[in-house]
Amino acid sequence: MQQIDSIIEAGWIIPVEPANTLLENSAIAIHNGRILEILDIKDARQKYQADALHQLPHHVITPGFINAHTHASMSLLRGLSDDLPLMEWLQNHIWPAESQHVNETFVKDGTQLAIAEMLRSGTTCFNDMYYFPGITAKTAIEAGIRSVVGLIVLDSPTIWASNADEYIEKGLEVNDNFRDEELATTAFAPHAPYTVSDKPLQHIQILANELDIPIHIHLHETNHEIEQSMTAYNMRPIERLKQLGLLTPNLIAVHMTHLQQNEIDDIAENGVHVVHCPESNLKLASGFCPVSTLSSSGVNVALGTDGAASNNDMDMCGEMRTAALLAKGLANDASVLSATQALEMATLNGARALGLESKTGSLVAGKAADIIAFDLNSIEMQPLYNPVSQLVYAGSRDKITDVWVNGQHLLANRNLTRMDQQEILDKVKSWQKQINS
Amino acid sequence: MQQIDSIIEAGWIIPVEPANTLLENSAIAIHNGRILEILDIKDARQKYQADALHQLPHHVITPGFINAHTHASMSLLRGLSDDLPLMEWLQNHIWPAESQHVNETFVKDGTQLAIAEMLRSGTTCFNDMYYFPGITAKTAIEAGIRSVVGLIVLDSPTIWASNADEYIEKGLEVNDNFRDEELATTAFAPHAPYTVSDKPLQHIQILANELDIPIHIHLHETNHEIEQSMTAYNMRPIERLKQLGLLTPNLIAVHMTHLQQNEIDDIAENGVHVVHCPESNLKLASGFCPVSTLSSSGVNVALGTDGAASNNDMDMCGEMRTAALLAKGLANDASVLSATQALEMATLNGARALGLESKTGSLVAGKAADIIAFDLNSIEMQPLYNPVSQLVYAGSRDKITDVWVNGQHLLANRNLTRMDQQEILDKVKSWQKQINS
Numbered sequence: 102m103q104q105i106d107s108i109i110e111a112g113w114i115i116p117v118e119p120a121n122t123l124l125e126n127s128a129i130a131i132h133n134g135r136i137l138e139i140l141d142i143k144d145a146r147q148k149y150q151a152d153a154l155h156q157l158p159h160h161v162i163t164p165g166f167i168n169a170h171t172h173a174s175m176s177l178l179r180g181l182s183d184d185l186p187l188m189e190w191l192q193n194h195i196w197p198a199e200s201q202h203v204n205e206t207f208v209k210d211g212t213q214l215a216i217a218e219m220l221r222s223g224t225t226c227f228n229d230m231y232y233f234p235g236i237t238a239k240t241a242i243e244a245g246i247r248s249v250v251g252l253i254v255l256d257s258p259t260i261w262a263s264n265a266d267e268y269i270e271k272g273l274e275v276n277d278n279f280r281d282e283e284l285a286t287t288a289f290a291p292h293a294p295y296t297v298s299d300k301p302l303q304h305i306q307i308l309a310n311e312l313d314i315p316i317h318i319h320l321h322e323t324n325h326e327i328e329q330s331m332t333a334y335n336m337r338p339i340e341r342l343k344q345l346g347l348l349t350p351n352l353i354a355v356h357m358t359h360l361q362q363n364e365i366d367d368i369a370e371n372g373v374h375v376v377h378c379p380e381s382n383l384k385l386a387s388g389f390c391p392v393s394t395l396s397s398s399g400v401n402v403a404l405g406t407d408g409a410a411s412n413n414d415m416d417m418c419g420e421m422r423t424a425a426l427l428a429k430g431l432a433n434d435a436s437v438l439s440a441t442q443a444l445e446m447a448t449l450n451g452a453r454a455l456g457l458e459s460k461t462g463s464l465v466a467g468k469a470a471d472i473i474a475f476d477l478n479s480i481e482m483q484p485l486y487n488p489v490s491q492l493v494y495a496g497s498r499d500k501i502t503d504v505w506v507n508g509q510h511l512l513a514n515r516n517l518t519r520m521d522q523q524e525i526l527d528k529v530k531s532w533q534k535q536i537n538s
Numbered sequence: 539m540q541q542i543d544s545i546i547e548a549g550w551i552i553p554v555e556p557a558n559t560l561l562e563n564s565a566i567a568i569h570n571g572r573i574l575e576i577l578d579i580k581d582a583r584q585k586y587q588a589d590a591l592h593q594l595p596h597h598v599i600t601p602g603f604i605n606a607h608t609h610a611s612m613s614l615l616r617g618l619s620d621d622l623p624l625m626e627w628l629q630n631h632i633w634p635a636e637s638q639h640v641n642e643t644f645v646k647d648g649t650q651l652a653i654a655e656m657l658r659s660g661t662t663c664f665n666d667m668y669y670f671p672g673i674t675a676k677t678a679i680e681a682g683i684r685s686v687v688g689l690i691v692l693d694s695p696t697i698w699a700s701n702a703d704e705y706i707e708k709g710l711e712v713n714d715n716f717r718d719e720e721l722a723t724t725a726f727a728p729h730a731p732y733t734v735s736d737k738p739l740q741h742i743q744i745l746a747n748e749l750d751i752p753i754h755i756h757l758h759e760t761n762h763e764i765e766q767s768m769t770a771y772n773m774r775p776i777e778r779l780k781q782l783g784l785l786t787p788n789l790i791a792v793h794m795t796h797l798q799q800n801e802i803d804d805i806a807e808n809g810v811h812v813v814h815c816p817e818s819n820l821k822l823a824s825g826f827c828p829v830s831t832l833s834s835s836g837v838n839v840a841l842g843t844d845g846a847a848s849n850n851d852m853d854m855c856g857e858m859r860t861a862a863l864l865a866k867g868l869a870n871d872a873s874v875l876s877a878t879q880a881l882e883m884a885t886l887n888g889a890r891a892l893g894l895e896s897k898t899g900s901l902v903a904g905k906a907a908d909i910i911a912f913d914l915n916s917i918e919m920q921p922l923y924n925p926v927s928q929l930v931y932a933g934s935r936d937k938i939t940d941v942w943v944n945g946q947h948l949l950a951n952r953n954l955t956r957m958d959q960q961e962i963l964d965k966v967k968s969w970q971k972q973i974n975s
Contacts, residue, residue, distance in 0.1 A: 177921060179920075179921060179923075179928075179932060180921070180922070180923045180924050180927045180928050180931065180932060181923045183876075183877060183924070183927045183931060184866075184872060184873050184876040184877065184927075185872055185873065186871070186872040186873065187872070190872070214917065214920070217917045218917050218918055221917060221918070222918075380863060382867065383863035383864060383866055383867035384862075384863050384866060384872065384931070385866075385872050386866045386867055386869065386870050386871050386872040388870075389867065409932075412931070413927075413928075413931040413932040414918060414931075414932050414934075416918075416934075419856075419934075423860070423863070425821075426817060426820035426821050426860070427820060427864075427867075429621075429820055429821060429822075429823045430819065430820035430823055430826065430864075432823065433823050433825075434623070434823050435621060435622055435623040435624070435627070435821065435822050435823040436621050436622065436623070439620075439621040440620060440621065478963070480651065480654045480655050480658060480959060480962065480963065481655055481658070481659075481851060481853075481935075483616075483651070483963055483966045483967065483970070484614060484616060484617070484966050484967065484969060484970035484973070485617070485970060486616075486617045486618045486970070486973075486974060487617050487620070490617045490620045490621075490850070491616075491617050491850075494617065494620055494821070494849070494850040494851075495616060495617060495846075495850040495851050497851075497853075497856075497934060497935065497936065498918075498934065498936075499934065499935075499936035522917060525917065526915070526917065526920055529920045529921050530920065530921065532921060533920070533921035533922060533923070536921070536923075537923060
């Protein structure tokens with residue numbers, strides 16, 4: 102008998118890789134944060150002795166969700182101003198609230214709230230963009246969740262930096278500080294084409310290449326952005342990024358609405374990753390990302406919630422369902438974005454976009470044990486004909502009972518093991534009073 | 539002190555009527571199944587002595603949801619065949635499964651599953667269409683939930699009847715049997731324009747008028763239905779119903795996709811009620827109901843989940859959110875279908891569509907105590923700037939802790955008080971084996 106850290110025995114396992122695989126009555130052997138192997142429960146019991154044995158006969162196990170676009174600490178602004186279009190929402194509500202309240206403590210407390218919500222809804226890795234990225238990384242590491250923190254860059258001054266050069270400089274410092282971290286990596290995060298000029302974008306492209314880290318950007322979020330680009334640069338944002346040399350497999354392009362066929366071709370040819378945020382795009386009436394066309398053109402499409410201020414949750418389980426339903430409706434074809442594809446978008450495609458596919462995104466020997474468990478034994482999840490269909494079309498965040506990141510059991514029977522939920526709520530209520538005053 | 543049945547004290551109450559009202563620290567006094575009054579907690583404590591006192595300082599209270607289109611017992615087919623277009627799904631999967639398995643026990647057990655799910659997600663009244671409507675009504679009454687059961691009519695034979703005349707005759711018998719019930723009422727339910735011919739439709743219109751009950755029909759669900767009508771009748775389905783005299787305030791028209799402006803005008807002028815089922819329409823790629831145009835034209839638009847076989851849940855909380863988000867995206871305007879309007883659609887507009895607005899749909903003295911409570915004190919629901927926005931955009935079914943129908947406390951701290959959840963699950967698992975074999 103081999104002594105290992107833990108074993109999860111489950112009714113069903115959907116490893117995502119190999120594709121279209123459903124394992125019944127199987128076990129995942131975990132040691133030192135990694136998946137050792139997936140095997141029959143019977144074989145696992147003969148081969149391994151585990152410090153922790155989790156028996157989940159009524160659960161389906163999948164890779165943890167990868168939320169490929171977040172502004173974690175903006176959770177403190179959840180529901181502050183709804184039913185407004187993007188630019189009015191940003192200019193008259195969100196940006197003023199941010200300029201008044203954002204500081205290191207805001208980012209720490211807001212990120213804790215977001216992480217607690219993400220763990221409680223099955224997210225094991227998030228790709229963030231916000232001020233004070235070092236605080237975000239530190240908070241995430243302490244909480245045990247995997248993160249990619251965006252080294253944000255803007256032309257204009259904020260509390261974090263006063264000009265593009267300073268944003269870049271401070272970003273490089275954060276990148277240095279977290280270079281050896283297992284759980285936190287970095288990406289450059291130039292905010293958007295309309296907030297970052299050509300020179301910093303080119304500088305970022307050179308640095309990202311040197312450091313081999315991704316570039317995370319809002320791109321084609323709204324028609325307004327495209328019009329502004331036509332006025333300022335006489336070209337659409339994607340064409341501009343192409344000319345600046347940014348369309349590469351290092352680019353994580355978020356939103357991507359209002360696409361023309363030549364733009365889809367450019368994205369596909371250059372291996373750009375797309376992050377689809379359907380609920381934020383709907384809520385802000387930003388436009389529609391042509392997910393099924395992108396996918397069939399060979400583009401890797403991942404999934405993100407965006408910040409909780411424009412969603413208003415960070416629930417990848419709900420986002421996956423919305424993505425599948427919306428894609429069918431828009432394509433006028435109920436067979437596009439199947440349940441299997443939706444789960445892949447929410448897991449493996451996210452890992453690919455973030456350059457983390459060797460580490461996470463599927464349940465494969467050697468990858469990190471980033472794992473979630475859905476309880477299928479409730480009124481809402483019965484009868485059960487097809488587990489993957491059930492979790493995508495009938496599932497919800499509250500059915501996710503257990504979450505492991507890097508082998509650490511961070512949600513156990515819906516309780517956060519490492520975070521103090523009451524302490525987080527107390528801090529959030531104090532922010533609420535301050536922001537609302 | 540006046541002795542009454544129960545008092546609910548709550549942090550916030552959204553009565554839906556009067557519109558745009560948010561009451562803080564208020565109480566609902568309930569006696570003999572009805573709302574006596576809504577008043578300040580302080581005043582309530584001086585005026586009333588209640589057998590049951592529910593103190594919910596962290597909850598927001600709203601009217602129960604009215605699910606205005608269901609096929610309750612089809613919950614037994616949840617997830618049986620997904621990612622397929624409507625006609626293929628119906629003809630090759632659902633109809634064969636139905637013809638093989640549907641009987642009185644199927645309807646009873648499936649309806650119990652649906653009711654358990656509906657109560658656990660805040661639905662206090664549902665408008666159903668299925669075979670054996672008397673079984674549905676009886677099951678609903680026993681469970682304590684309010685229902686409108688559809689007296690289904692088709693041209694073709696099923697296990698319930700062999701021709702339109704027999705469907706109508708059996709429907710009238712069901713209507714007779716439940717005439718004096720407080721909780722269950724009836725509606726005629728001719729299935730759809732493509733399954734019911736002119737003669738029975740005219741007969742139904744006369745009978746519905748005489749009995750003063752609504753007519754519940756699938757209408758303009760897909761483009762296929764419209765094309766079929768053009769071929770068979772040389773007119774679109776709405777025009778055909780207009781000529782047959784069915785466009786009246788008694789008509790509950792479900793789905794209503796692919797609408798032309800003249801059809802929207804006809805619907806508005808004739809006071810026809812529309813039931814929007816956004817998730818089912820998306821999942822089956824049926825088309826889009828122009829909700830914001832209908833509403834601004836003065837049409838009463840209610841909300842329904844459709845059956846769990848095409849959704850795949852009966853969760854009105856999620857449906858309300860999908861409706862709001864989708865309407866914004868389609869209208870290219872983030873201000874349409876506000877949180878307040880979405881809640882109204884899910885409650886009062888449903889009562890109006892079903893002809894039950896004097897009984898339910900809002901929290902008003904004299905109406906039935908059909909009430910639900912959302913817990914706002916969790917990670918996912920904080921911070922809290924606006925309760926109605928929070929429950930529509932950040933809420934989920936698991937935050938609904940308590941449900942009352944007609945004053946009866948049917949869900950208490952998420953436990954069903956009158957239904958045996960394990961017994962329901964056992965029966966469902968036995969059906970699953972049978973259907974899957």
